[in-house]
Amino acid sequence: MTGSVTARHRDIADDLRHQITSGRIQPGERLPSETVLANRYAVSTVTLRHALAVLQGEGLVEKIHGKGNFVRRRLRKLLYVGGWGTLDPRTAADPTLRIILRSTTVLADAHLTTLLRVPAGSPLAEFSCLSFEGGSPYGLARIYIPRDLVPAGVLDDDSACREAAKRFGVLGVPPAAVRETVSARSPTADEASVLRIGSTAAVLAITRIATDSAGRVVEAALLAFPGERVDVVFTTHHVIDERQTSR
Known part of the structure; x- marks a missing residue:
């Protein structure tokens, strides 16, 4: 040019x-x-x-x-609450927000093997969650659970699973800990197509790893939101040093 x-x-x-x-x-x-x-x-x-x-x-x-x-119509922002690993309750409960949920079984590739700490080729349940308000997509999540840890009924798209998916929350067993890594980057070709954004737009990407009390990864989630459509809030709790207060 x-x-x-x-x-x-x-x-x-x-x-x-x-x-x-x-x-x-x-x-x-x-x-x-x-x-x-x-x-x-x-x-x-x-x-x-x-x-x-x-x-x-x-x-x-x-x-x-x-x-x-x-x-593009001005869209309200979603609020993702870090630490909870979910949309805030008021956002998720909005009746105008809907979710398309699809599930399938996949075999762990190199990337998923690293995230979930499972052998290559291990069977995983994959949940693809796409949120909409009206006709506009708001966020995309791909959630992976080791096949042997999938709760009964979840693969059947039961109501509890759908409600959790609408919050972009943890779908499997309640975890003991959740670690979230947040980054801003360009969308992949698939994300740009699904979220209807330009290839030069920024997405807020969150990789969420949920573990049980023994440290086993029970779920890995890859979330992507158009940067202008989401706020992410983390709350820091002040820890008192007992050694100082006892002086």
């Missing part, structure tokens, strides 16, 4: 962004077709698509296959 084309697509993105943020183009409104916009700005459709990609990466525009480009 030449410097002039680069500057032009950014100028177009700036103009469309201003129209969106000023309210001239309303949330949920469909943008004119790419051909119409390209003619309006006197550029090629390739340059126009680069401009739209900038806005898609910022979360301002959503491209829906077969329908066109739409101004």
Whole structure:
């Protein structure tokens, strides 16, 4: 891409962004077709698509296959509570939030072998949880449990499992400890497609490992949320040093 084309697509993105943020183009409104916009700005459709990609990466525009480009509606944020390893109760109880839950059995690959501390090829129950509000995806979780630790009925998509999945909580036996690793990164191709975000957008990724009292990993969860749609809260508890208070 030449410097002039680069500057032009950014100028177009700036103009469309201003129209969106000023309210001239309303949330949920469909943008004119790419051909119409390209003619309006006197550029090629390739340059126009680069401009739209900038806005898609910022979360301002959503491209829906077969329908066109739409101004993304302002979405409320989910609240994920670190330490609990779940969405906060009020968020999860919102009736507008729904979950698509699918389960299957997979064999542990190298990555899952490391996370769950099981031999390669061990059978695992895999739960894919995708949360929605209206038609907009909010978060994706893939949860893995050693097959011999799966509670009765969970693979049958029972109501208790669905409620836990709606909270993105631990699906298996109650753990003795939960360790969460949080990072911001670019989405994988699969995450970008499922969450309907641009490849340059940031996702908040959480790897959650639940262990029992003996230290065995009873569940591993890989969670991904679009960065602008989630807040994560951790609470620190002050520990009193008894040696100091006894002086």
